[in-house]
Amino acid sequence: MIKILHLSDIHMGSGFSHGRINPTTGLNTRLEDFVNTLSICIDRALTDAVDMVIFGGDAFPDATPPPYVQQAFASQFRRLMDANIPTVLLVGNHDQHSQGQGGASLNIYRTLGVPGFVVGDTLTTHCIETRNGKVQVITLPWLTRSTLMTRQETEGSSLAQVNQLLTERLRVVLEGEIRHLDPDVPTILLAHLMSDNATLGAERFLAVGKGFTLPLSLLTRPCFDYVALGHVHRHQNLNKSNNPPVIYPGSIERVDFSEEKEDKGYVMIELERGKVEWEFCPLTVRTFRTIEVDVSKADDPQGVLMKAIAKY
Template sequence: MIRFIHAADLHLDTPFSGLEQTSKELAEKLRKAPILSFAKIVDQAIEKAVDFVLLSGDLYNTKQVNIKAQSLFIEQLQRLDKTEIPVFLIRGNHDFLTEETQTLSLPFPKNVTTYGPEIKTEIFETKTNERIAITGFSYDRQWITTRKIKEYPNRQPHVNMHIGLLHGAIETSKTREANYAPFSIQELQEKNYDYWALGHIHQFQQISKQPPVYYSGNIQGLHKNETGEKGCLFVEWSPREHTVQFLPTAPVIWDSLTLDLSKIKHLSDFIQTLKENIAAKEYKQDVLVHLVVKTQVEDDQDLIRILQEKEFKEQLTQQLGFSNVWIVSVELTVEEAANHQALQQMYPEEWEASLRKIDQYGAFNELTENIFEQIPAKYLNQTNSQEYRLEMVQKALAKLHLK
């Protein structure tokens, strides 16, 4: 049985500067979180006596050389070196190779194999004499539009296991992720590899059962949209069977809670209801909460005004009394029924007709073509979606009706 750890998207030097306004202490706690998460991954690798560790890109958040982040990363790699656990790593679109990164980077310990911009296959033997082939490449620029998957060789015939390391995005008819070494599931399957260790997508997900193709997700949530547990994958593989186990390691998680203001009449009731909701979650880690408050036009405007005040958010965490929970943002939304009523009041028939025309896929693209040329590809699919447009309307209505 071959045993290994698959992790990706460490983003070790993420500044989390936006949290400075909420709490400098909290911002510093979050800045330390990625390396603490990686240290836990190393703990798991040593405890489970894995044969090797795979890191599938975006070790750092930027291409800029950060000596402190490098030093902390290397300390953990040295722990693996002392226990004779090899590490195979690639660079992604955030920490792509440049002349600066190659000349100013600190040296890795001898157990680390890094991949350059050309497709390369490394073959090594485990302590139990199993031959493993690992194929991959590193980004040397932020965007890679070529189908690098076509350059991956077919499975090596004389190895016990062949693994693909790839930082990139699945290309489908519904996505525009062509800037990140695009590939299809069929292209992965055609290589006949035994496992694909993917990076780039920050959510743990299984892409294919046979062969096993996984995104491990990132090791620490970076913002309010990256909710829930983050960590790595522990894989046990043999020609007959395999298991893939998600191991949570992030010391800080993000979560989103929703309260319905129509059922709350007093500020004290609001705080008590929120307390009960948080207590029911039984959080074990430090948690950063994005609070969504559902409102209607007829709700108590004085209470709504208080909820919108900056000072309210700052005091709310203190009032709740949890040592490991912070309310970092409060969003007020208008219920859809109120949305419809408000739209009827705001727009004449001619304007509604114009909105319907813009909302058509072809017209929307035609009107915004020049704008889209300036937007990174990963945001385009979100902007085109019906859910995104509805969210924008809701936010606009909230500002118009809740002031």
């Protein structure tokens, strides 16, 4: 069995408004939260001696994070390189420029030729050699309408018609990759997308008008042993038959209060051709708590607020 760690939607550098400056380090406490949580994921990969790590996209809030945020991200993933653990970094919508081209925040790993690191910014198949055998990983980065169609082709069409045409066009391209798969090697589809039956959270507001929704039927193919998704921040398995499992691990930290009640974590996978076992591994992350207080009739609103907060 090939052991794999699947995580997604790190968003390192987001949520600063929910933190404060740590006077000792000079860093925002929310950045420290994200780094600590990511380090727990990497610790597990090293402790369990996984054969591969796959990341489902959205490393940062945008394509050009500050250098100190990039350094915090790189210092954790460097540990995988040092341990000779192959890693696939998929490009999500937040990793792309606003024009929807490339994965600016992740392409540095390919430009520098970081050993064992694959950047998935195109729809293609990567054959990865691990300590326990080969794995085929089809990378499907975040796609925009302009990736598959021209403005002239969509002119005069309804949104539903455009969606249908885009899906069919993607189906053809994906079929081309499937035809070249080795049927004896386990296969993972690693995709950053919005599936039509996913339970959405904050991400529904983060990609309005930029992407399109794909049907689950496009993903539940017998040639895939495991479908690793990114983009939706709530952990869920979209295919209850588990044939194959279609898994959003969710984000590793709460990005805002819309995720207050969501569990956060990553997924551990044991894989061979035609057989897969997976487990969601919860992470202990900072609690977001909404405290409702009515101060409309209070003589001392500040005092009432402070008293309510003190209860927690």
